Amino acid sequence: MAQETHLNKKASESEIPASFVYEGMPEEKADEKKIRGNKFSELDQYINLYTKEPGQLIIILQKAQDIFGYLPEKVQAYIAEKTGTPVSEVNGVVTFYSLFSTEPRGKYTLDICMGTACYIKGAQELMNTLKDQLQIDAGETTPDNFFTVKSTRCIGACGLAPVLVVNGKVHRNANSGQITKIIKQYRKGEDGENKKH
């Protein structure tokens, strides 16, 4: 596809403002710095593509999260500078939408909807079961970087309550008994969607 060809083309290092080039930690290897620099170059491709259209900030943020895995302050500032958007506005969008994360996340993000309909139908029990099974709190990631547990606002699927969302895939009418099975499935990659990852 022509668009993919365009996106895959890397920008030159000179297109990255010096103030945003990742300097790295003292112990960071040269290879790691280069990878980080390449990620900003990849992000530039999307920014250049989408800033031609107004109101594309969310799409750019989604692409940035795909590239970096999360949206730290440095990446938010970079997007603000490149798109001419106030940093406060970028940060406001990032913190408003639960699909964005400012912390590193695991391979799979398990979101429990805590909206009213899901809460009434046992969302808190689901959350407690998840935390027990994975031995982490909401907002945390397992030590093997496999799962991140989060809560989310209503996703507009109240008729399916309570819902567990795994990387955007909705598991309807979830119950505590299913949690163990669902976790095992994702660990083994048995779910049809997961085999693509």
Ligand code: FES
């Ligand atoms: S309250 Fe959970 S989907 Fe609406």
